[in-house]
Amino acid sequence: MKYQPFLFRCLLVALLFGFLVSCDQSKKQKFSVEDVPDPKKNGGGYVSNPDHLISDATVSELDEKLTALDNSGKAQVAVVILKSIGDNESRDFAHKLFNYWKIGEKEKNNGLLILMVEDARKLEFETGYGLEADMPDIICFRIQQEYMIPHIKEHQYDEAFTDGVKSVASLFNNGNYAYDKLPDQPAQDVSLLPQPPPDAVPAPPVAEPALATPIDVATASSEDSDVVYAAPQAFAGTEVSTNSASNDYTGDFSFAAIITWLFASAIMMSIFFGKKLGKKTKSYNDSDPEPLNMSAVANEFLRPRWIGLIIIHATAIYSIFYLAVLKHTDVGFWKTCLIYYVIWVVFMHVAILLIMLRSSIMLRNDSRHLRWLRLAVLRRDLRPAIFVFPLPFLWLYILLLKRRLNHLRNDVYDCPHCSQPMHKLDEATEDTYLDKGQILEEKLQSVDYDVWRCESCNTQTVLNYTNMRSSLADCPSCKHKTFRCDKILTKKHATTSSEGWGIKEYTCVFCSYSHDYQFVIPKVSSSSSSSSSSGSSSSSSSSSSWGGGSSGGGGASSSW
Incomplete structure (x- = not known):
């Protein structure tokens, strides 16, 4: 064939x-900070999410929070979420990206870069000089470990970055990164409530399952039984399993x-x-089709x-x-x-x-x-x-x-005349019973012939066994499988608007008969050119940019 x-x-x-x-992108090409899409040049946002590891809704929510934080003049935060950065080291890449974008105001150097690299399993915080006092390295590390890494381990990237940005915003707005531990309402006025005696022993917490009603446990003072101090109350349904969200992954x-x-x-x-x-x-001419060879x-x-x-x-x-x-x-x-x-x-x-x-x-x-x-x-x-x-x-x-x-x-054939077993001749002897065209077919390996001869009545049977991988076709003149294509000529090249055509020159090796067959060349596909032109028109004309800050080398790095 x-x-x-x-x-x-x-x-x-x-x-x-x-x-x-399938190989890592880092082995195929060099990945640099220039390859990271700048959100400021694509709509003026703060989140670069080229691999869509977080949802568009989360990107909008983060942009809203970071815009408010930037407008307050306290910090300018960039969030970058990537599948891979090639063979670059994540800490060094974060430092280079920070300085390439110039995150933060130039006068304050109050920039912060939050970078996650999925395949390297790295989360990086890179801070500007102006944030090193308000956001030291230990605080960066705690935000990563307490609010982001637990979610990232469960592939809950939306929750990780939502909680991480909330924690950063709380640090600058309230002075405490633990936003979920801040008091939700003013402290209660307890001046009119009876005060416990100095030696009163508070009731220990009771390790009971959550109930539908408050746990009514109280302990009275050993000396003063007039005042009873209630233990903390627990209600059913106040805890949410952290594994439930993993089902959405x-x-x-x-x-x-x-x-x-x-x-x-x-x-x-x-x-x-x-x-x-x-x-x-x-x-072009259906009445004169190209001959079909056995390989086809x-x-x-x-x-x-x-x-x-x-x-x-x-x-x-x-x-x-x-x-x-x-x-x-x-x-x-x-x-x-x-x-x-x-x-x-x-x-x-x-x-x-x-x-x-x-x-x-x-x-x-x-x-x-x-x-x-x-x-x-x-x-x-x-x-x-x-x-x-x-x-x-x-x-x-x-x-x-x-x-x-x-x-x-x-298997032995029976003679069609006398029904006696026939004898298969060897390759040297069988040529006596073959014509010149058949012998040439065997030399060209397009056909192999077997000759069976009956010893009783001298009857011969010639059987052709075609080579199914042969590229030779039947000659229209002599009918032997000695017709081959010697040359292919292109007469007209195909374009995106019209077909081309060419000629295949066939010649018979045995009888020298020759004939030309015309064939059609399909149109050239225009999909590649149209896709490239459409892709070039999608860039944003936004003139937004970062503030011109520089990195102080501070921050933290976490793995999972």
Whole structure:
């Protein structure tokens, strides 16, 4: 098959492309601070969220809080949330990004950068010179550990940055970063309430489950029983499980792996099951079509084509959706590849069973010779599958198919005249019974001939066994499989608005008959040019910028 090695190489290239895409971005290209989208240049916000790790609603909420904090003149805060920064070290990257954007007012140097790098599992705070007194490193670390890292560990990025920004705002507005521990209302006036005696012993807390009614526990003083001091009250439903929000987490999946398998599956479907039956090169003249060589002949028993691809991709996408959305599991590149591989394994087994069933029905009334010709096409297409799917069942079927073809070709024939067993001649002797064209076909390896001779009545039977991988076609003049394409010429190149065309020059090696066949070159796709032009018009014309501050090198770093 002329194009099978090419298609197989395409499959290997597609898998190699997927492997390269699966590698960390840091290994493919250098990631720098210039690659981080500046929110000030894209709407004038404070949050850079290019990988959409937090929701748009959370971005709007953070922008609102940080705008108020910036307008108060107390601090200018930038929030950056990235999947990866390549092979850069997160602390050094935060320092460079701070100074590249110049966060904070130039006179006050009151800038703060909050940077999270997901694949490095790092959370960085970088502060300007003017914040080092109000926001020392220990406070930065406490905000990270108490309000952000617990949420980040649960993939609750929205909650992590909402609570983190609340804590920062509370530090500058109230002098205390623990915003959730501030008094919600003025202190109660207890001057008119009876005061406990100095030696009164307060009631210890009671470790009881939360009840529907207040826990009524009181302890009286041993000396003065007139005053009773109530223990703290607890009510049912006051605690919320921290794990409940984790059920909302949606696992990540590899879009690159899906794209890789879209191409790989199409290539494998073409290799293993052949093209559409009778598909030929598009020609200007339908009355003079290009001859079909054996390498382009598809098997007759099963050609799933688009239906098979739809089944494979639908099953794979549903499996990825089930794991990522319903089971809250990350589905990375290699896990996606494993899902597709398992689906292909099942698909191939079902396909083999269908082929076995259909071939037994379709070949029931055929002669041995015709059975061999039809099954040889099937073996040609399925043989590469044993290298991609080295499974016992597939190997066994290919082995049985090979043995069946061997029996169909080499089992002794009975003479059609005297019914006596015939004898198969060897390669040297059989040439006596072949014409010059047939001998040339054997030399070109387009056809291999077997000659059977009856010793009793001297009857000869010549059977042709076509090489299903041959690129030679039947010559319209001499009818031998010695017609080959010697040259392909492009007469008109295709453009985005019109098709092109060319000529394939065929010549018969045996009788020297030649003929030119015209073919059509499809139009050039314009999707790439239109996408590039549309993408260039999306930039923002905002003139907003940061204040011109610089980093003092302070801050904190946390991992999870």
